[in-house]
Amino acid sequence: MKHRFLIEWALIALLLPPLMAWLGQQPGLVQADLAIYDKLIKLDVHEPSPEILLIGIDERSLNELGPWPWPRNLHAQLLERLSHYAPRAVLLDLFLDKPGPAPEADRELAAAMLKLPVFLPVRYAEPADGTIGPASFSLPLAQFVRNAKGVGHAKLTPDADGIARRLFYQESVAGNLQSYVGELMVSTLSTQSGTLLQAPGANACRRRGPFGFALAGASKTYRTVPYVSVLRGEVPAEFLQGKILLIGAVSDSGLGDDVPVAGVGPQMRMSGLELHANAIDVLQQGRAITFAQGRLLFAWIAFPILLVLLLFLHTPRNALSFACCVAAGWLLLCVIGLIWGHNWLPPTAPILGVTLAYSLWSWRQLNALLLFFGERVNTLNAIPAGAFEPASSNMPLALYTVENQTLALDRAIDRLSHMHALLSEGLWQMPVAVLICQDDGGISQSNSAAQLLLAPAQPPSDVAHDPLRGHSLPSLLHQIAGSHPQQTVHWSQAFSGEYTTAQGKVFRLRSARLEGSTGAPRAWLAVLQDLTIERLTQRKREQWLSFVSHDLRSPQVSILSLLNLYEQPGSGIGVARLVHDIRREAQRTLRLAEGFMDLTEAESGDYRFTETEAGAIMLDAIDQAWPYAKVRGISLVPTLGEDDCPIRVDPVMLTRALLNLLNNAIRHSPAGGTVSLCLNIAADNTEVVLAVSDEGEGICASRLAQLMSSANLAREAAREDAELPARSRGLGLSVVHAVVKRHQGWFDAHSAPDAGATFLIGLPLLNNDKFK
Known part of the structure; x- marks a missing residue:
């Protein structure tokens, strides 16, 4: 594709400049350039030269001297009078190519020409109507040519729109080369070479060295005096002394010498004599406008086209900006060249060429892009998606390739x-x-399970809002492990152990590299394997093994020891004592087994939540504990602060937990003591608090912390050896902790040595219940 782009670029660069050079000579672009020229030439303002004076054959002169043509001796008298003022040059804008009616008048005029520098125009003669023949220049009579300072053409050639904008330094008709008479007036004859505007032919006029001129103003800008006034000596001498004099017909003479001009406001007409005055003025001041032709014109058109094509090739994305900048720059150069350099460089062809270059380049790029998109889309649709393949939709085929x-x-x-x-x-x-x-370990995307594990403070909401995005996984793992970063190996290999979060979640990192396309940055799939349940199960298994190997084994060892002691002579153990001790150890084994069964049911049982009153639960527990309290001589005193305490609980499990607290309080209270039960609603009206207080020996702070630790509850309770009723001792606190946790409540205790103990259970009220 790149080679095709280069070939197309080369073809555009090769063919577009010649095409625009040819189009620049066609009527449409020529007229556009002329319109721009007319607008800009108004900016080239200059004052008319006071050294130029027009002696006009006007209406007054015709009225006083008679109708045209006048006798030539009249022109001789005018030249005689002007010779006294020593003019620098005189243009006698009259055609003297035919003898006058009076030969003496011709001789008088020829003689008068010797007294001052007179310049004469040649007549441009076209074939007569209905005849076929070449155009020609008709020279003045030989006697006039001999005595004139110079003879040249004064041909005003309007452009295709009929407006006169330029003259030619040299005109050639049928091999007769004539220089512009105005240029002869300001300097000696100097041939100006240039390129032909038109190919010469049998009837063609060869033109060399075109030049333009800015008009000094509208008609009658230059000082003009009537022919008759000069002839009669009515004009002050300072008007004539040492001036450049132009003698000829002016606009109000009615002799039909006016031509359309532009550059001085609305289109107007101006006499040929005034146009020659403007031309001679700019030639004197060196302000003649040169028109680009030939190789210069081709380079002017081709260079911006080639420039933008090179820029397109270098930076395609800025093609439009380049095209606009080059077009604007070329227009600016055109303005600067005309106003300050007096060179006319037509802007339409190069600007249009830049526009066409951008259009062709954009079209080819768009076409190539469409082809490329078509190929890539087909490749994309051909990739199998497996289970993720969407249902096919029947789209109608379009008639156009782009729409397809x-x-x-x-x-x-x-x-x-x-x-x-x-x-x-x-x-x-x-x-x-x-x-x-x-x-590098930066997280690009995570799922809800990962967010719950690594960012529990920000609950996951949806796929779009990822609190882990942008964080570093190695940094998060170092924070969890409390370790320092190690740079020796890649992070996928550095984290191979197990990690435990502040919430007690245990996981292990597993990672795999995702192989993408060639050159694409590597990505990694990180899986955090959750080992929490596995490790919890492992800990429970260890507890059971400890219970079986130690706690349940201890009563059996005691029984065997008693039997061995009984069999030894002289042990002093009677049958009654033996039976009592064996019964005690058997009951102890039974209580431990039942305690673990209660704990298992409390931690993993099927809870049946119903709506009930907290007071009813407390009274039910008191009823079940009353026989044991009566045996121990303990009074149970309930205090119901609020009758209406609705809660949603499993009544059986919560009663069992409360009964365990009552049995522990009764067991540790002295005979005749009191166990208090209190029920109140918390100050914020969000939960109900159940409290059980005794008057026992109390518990020191360190011992209380061990008892309240969920990891030590089972082990500590299982080591108690005092005599208790069935289902009232051993693993009671562990059961209480498990039941309260399942109810999403809290469990706490307060005690001090010799001050009794108070155990508290907090449960959410029904209107703040969080479980369903």
């Missing part, structure tokens, strides 16, 4: 969007914590 490619692109986008949505949602819903990481 657009529909294919829409199908590919819909397919990718559907696949992305399914993949993202599937990743989000996975129960395993999964993260997509960059090669």
